[in-house]
Amino acid sequence: MITIENLRKSYGKLQVLKDLNVSFGPGKVVSVIGPNGAGKTTMGKCILGMVLPDGGDIKLDGQSVLGKHAYRSQIGYMPQIGRYPENMKIRQVIEMIRDIRKDAKEVDEELIGLYNLKSMYEKRMGALSGGTKQKVSAALAFMFNPRILILDEPTAGLDPIAAEILKSKILKEKKRGKLILITSHIMSEIEEVADEVMCLMDGQLKFHETIAGIKAQANEERLGRAIAKIMEED
Amino acid sequence: MNKIIKYVFYDIIRNKIVLAYTLFLLLLSFGLFNLGGSPDKGILSLLNLVLLTVPLISIVFATTHFYNSYEFMELLVAQPINRKKIFMSEYLGVACSLSGAFILGVGVPMLIFGASITGLYLLLTGVFITFIFVALAFLASVITRDKAKGIGIALLLWFYFALIYDGIVLFILYAFADYPLESATLAMTALNPVDLGRIIVLLNLDVSALMGYTGALYKSILGSLWGIGLAFGLMLVWAVVPLASSGRIFSKRDL
Amino acid sequence: MKDPTKQIFILAYVLALMLGSQVAFGTTLKVCPTCPYTSVKEAVASAKPGETVLVEGGVYQEHGIEINKPLTLLGRNNPVIDGNFKGQILTITSDNVTVEGLTLQNIATSYRQDDAAIRVVQRSNVRILNNTILHTYFGIYLQNSDNCVIKGNVVAGQDVTGKNESALGNAIHLWYCDKAVISNNKVSGHRDGIYLEFVKDSEVKDNLSEHNLRYGLHFMFSDRNTYTHNTFRKNGAGVAVMYTRDIRMEYNTFEDNWGAAAYGLLLKDISNSVIHNNTFRRNTTGIYMESSSRLDLQRNDFDRNGWAVRLLSSCTDDVFKFNNFTGNSFDVSTNGDSQLNRFENNYWDKYTGYDLDKDRVGDVPYRPVSLYSMLVERVPPSVMFMRSFMVDLLDSIEKVLPSFIPENLVDEQPLMKKIEHDNDRKLAQVLR
Known part of the structure; x- marks a missing residue:
């Protein structure tokens, strides 16, 4: 579904992605892990076109996405820290996005309902807590039933109940054949939802393996330990 | 694109600065x-203020607005919208609302006190200056x-065009x-939109005899x-060049 | 009118008057289409010295009329002598001639000779009164003629916009004429309204000169003349005074002489003269002074001019006192720093000083020359930066810390309040 070929990106002198090659298929939840600054967010933003790569290519169904924008209708994005125009109300943000995406056939308001966002519709974005903002971000990411979801640290800041709701939503969407990329540090969470783990280190792919495969390779029952073991090996 | 401009407008109208600007004008x-006394004299006094305040307010307002709209733009960039469109919408939204404030604030009194071709100029x-300084912002x-x-650079630009430039040229x-300097003066005034605007209006007033x-x-x-x-x-x-170059930078930068 | 005897009395009085006038014109030659004389030229030729030629209403197609003996040529009921562009109409070659009440019109522009409606050649005591002169090259032309009176005439030319100076003559032109009186005339549409060259001890007053291409009043080498109560409006320049001394210019109005090279009053090489109680309103330059010395300028109003006074550094010992400067773009400008002129007790609307001791005189001096006006004088193209904020800023800084503007060009005792000249002006009008 998504193929990343020789992706390179540097911020000034700092090289964040060095010839990254990886591909993801449909119906999978892929957890992107790696130490801070490994390039996880950058990779996500490259796929979305928010960050422009220095070299390499990103293909969606065999088509390069570089310099294009229409493909983004197939991607739902939930940023690590949602930043919204401070003086807009929740309702206005949601209505605006829906207005812009009028051509979308299906509108999925499940998360709006589950998070009870409508009761807070008249609150200004600037007045919201980080967690509530994350709820809005999540609702927006899933809203237009995209084929691909890129969720950057989705549960950080969410209360346990909200996190559970999100996890079940992720699993539900996976079943509908979607590709979901999640960056996360929480191993239990990864174990709960992910099928595969992709590990980035210093801008390069360390490994990309199914969870079962990782456990087998490291001979460890607990995912966290298994991953730590594999990373120490090299 | 119209939709985005609409939301930019909403955003600008919500914060009261443009309203205050209109009232001020x-x-x-x-x-x-x-x-x-005479409308011509009114225009003459207005000219000074227009050439000083319009660039200043345009450039400062547009710069702060741009930074404050970062979130808004980030939100939109993840949507299937061309970045250039987002940028142009922001530009047109800001420039048009400031121009609208200007036309309302200066044009209405002008109509009441005697419209003339000079007033039109x-x-x-003023409208051109607004578009130019929003582009510079x-x-x-x-x-x-x-x-x-960013605001520092914007203020410097204003300072340069509204003040320093004239000082340099006079020097x-x-x-x-x-040396015969008539043509050189002509060329040098063309290199500053504020001077250009001032001279267009002055030449249409009878002070041109001076x-x-x-x-x-x-x-x-x-x-x-x-x-x-x-x-x-x-x-x-003067409006298109900074706009095009900033548009290019914007579409090539990482958000 | 209730008293019938009074009515009769008035009637009798009028009759007596008419009879009297008949007596006065005892030897009168009448000209009219049905009279013995049907042409002015014939009548003038037949008249004896001292007689009167009375021209009745009608149009006479004539030119080249020469008056070579003392006569009175009098028009009644608006007679018109139409020169038909064939040449000069009236030439006076005798002393003591009076021409009154005629309308003279249509004289072609000639580049070989200065054709005029009325020309006086080397004679004195000629009186030209209440005539109307239309569409002529020169209007009234006096050469080497003394003690002449030109009064109450209207000399109107054409619309001068876009015309060439050489295609136009002067409305009233005097050359080597002393002791002339030119008053109550209205002149317009010529090169110069009133032109005086080598004219001495003469008086020019109560004239209106407007819409002339070059100057409203132009005089050169004409000493000891007096100019009062004239109005010069919308001319290329109001008045030009050159190479002259001992002039009195009082109670004149110079207004709307507005254009790229227009002046209210242009002074060049003039000395020992008095310029009092004049009004300079809306001129590009109120007074332009070059190489002029010992002038006394008092109680004048300078209002809404581009430059009120352009005082070139070649001027010396001029005094400006009790003048009002209001609404001018530049009050005084100069091109150099040697300033030997004096400014005293003027009112300047741009003065921002204070008067703590309440003696109506500002406590700090006023410098009427701005830095920018100096710059414009030195580099004319810099005028394009007029009304630039930078210019205002420079001027303000210069005002606080003067370093470029001439040290001596200063009014040490500027007045706090505008001087009301109007009162004595009104009085003067009544007296007149």
């Missing part, structure tokens, strides 16, 4: 037209991510007083419709 214009000049904003730095004229030979030269060029067209064309270039 209204009060000022009414005051000056009342004080001035003053209005046109956006250029300053895309050059640096740091809001304080050059003084230093080379022994401008002697140089004024006559200017008038021979700018006196015709063709010349006025050329001058406004030049101002258009």
Whole structure:
């Protein structure tokens, strides 16, 4: 579904992605892990076109996405820290996005309902807590039933109940054949939802393996330990 | 794109600065037209203020607006929308609402106190200056991510065009007083949109008689419709060039 | 009118008057289409010295009329002598001639000779009164003629916009004429309204000169003349005074002489003269002074001019006192720093000083020359930066820390309040 070929990106002198090659298929939840600054967010933003790569290519169904924008209708994005125009109300943000995406056939308001966002519709974005903002971000990411979801640290800041709701939503969407990329540090969470783990280190792919495969390779029952073991090996 | 402009408008109207700007211009214009006696005199006094405040307010407002709209733009960039469109929408949204405030704030008193072709030129000049300085503001904003730095650059640009430039040119004229400088002056004023606007309006007021030979030269060029067209064309270039370059930088930068 | 005897009395009085006038014109030659004389030229030729030629209403197609003996040529009921562009109409070659009440019109522009409606050649005591002169090259032309009176005439030319100076003559032109009186005339549409060259001890007053291409009043080498109560409006320049001394210019109005090279009053090489109680309103330059010395300028109003006074550094010992400067773009400008002129007790609306001791005189001096006006004088193209904020800023700084503007060009005792000249002006009008 998504193929990343020789992706390179540097911020000034700092090289964040060095010839990254990886591909993801449909119906999978892929957890992107790696130490801070490994390039996880950058990779996500490259796929979305928010960050422009220095070299390499990103293909969606065999088509390069570089310099294009229409493909983004197939991607739902939930940023690590949602930043919204401070003086807009929740309702206005949601209505605006829906207005812009009028051509979308299906509108999925499940998360709006589950998070009870409508009761807070008249609150200004600037007045919201980080967690509530994350709820809005999540609702927006899933809203237009995209084929691909890129969720950057989705549960950080969410209360346990909200996190559970999100996890079940992720699993539900996976079943509908979607590709979901999640960056996360929480191993239990990864174990709960992910099928595969992709590990980035210093801008390069360390490994990309199914969870079962990782456990087998490291001979460890607990995912966290298994991953730590594999990373120490090299 | 229209939709995005609509939301930019919403955002601008919600914060009261543009409203305050309109009121400020209204009060000022009414005051000056009342004080001035003749509409021409009112226009003359207005001209000074327009050439000082319109660039300043345009550039500062547009710069702060750009930085404050970062979130908004980030939100939109993840949507299937061309970045250039987002940028242009922001530009048009800001420039049009400021121009609207200007037209309302200066144009209405002008209509009441006596509209003239000179008044029209003053209005046109103000609108062009607004578009130019919003473009310059956006250029300053895309050059640096740091809001304080961006506003600093914007203020410097204003300072340069509204003040320093004239000082430099006057100094050059003084230093080379022994040479014929008419054409050089013409060229140098064309390199500053504020001067260009000021001269277009001045030449249409009867103070142009004070401008002697140089004024006559200017008038021979700018006196015709063709010349006025050329001058406004030049101002258009002044808006398009910074806009295009800042648009290019914006579409190539990481958010 | 209730008293019938009074009515009769008035009637009798009028009759007596008419009879009296008949007596006065005892030897009168009448000209009219049905009279013995049907042409002015014939009548003038037949008249004896001292007689009167009375021209009745009608149009006479004539030119080249020469008056070579003392006569009175009098028009009644608006007679018109139409020169038909064939040449000069009236030439006076005798002393003591009076021409009154005629309309003279249509004289072609000639580049070989200065054709005029009325020309006086080397004679004195000629009186030209209440005539109307239309569409002529020169209007009234006096050469080497003394003690002449030109009064109450209207000399109107054509619309001068876009005309060439050489295609136009002067409305009233005097050359080597002393002790002339030119008053109550209205002149317009010529090169110069009133032109005086080598004219001495003469008086020019109560004239209106407007819409002339070059100067409203132009005089050169004409000493000891007096100009009062004239109005010069919308001319290329109001008045030009050159190479002259001992002039009195009082109670004149110079207004709307507005244009790229227009002046209210242009002074060049003039000395020992008095310029009092004049009004300079809306001129590009109120007074332009070059190489002029020992002039006394008092109680004048300078209002809404571009430059009120352009005082070139070649001027010396001029005094400006009790003048009002209001609404001028530049009050005084100069091109150099040697300033030997004096400014005293003027009112300047741009003065921002204070008067703590309440003696109506500002406590700090006023410098009427701005830095920018100096710059414009030195580098004319810099005028394009008029009304630039930078210019205002420079001027303000210079005002606080003067370093470029001439040290001596200063009014040490500027007045706090505008001087009301109007009162004595009104009085003067009544007295007149």
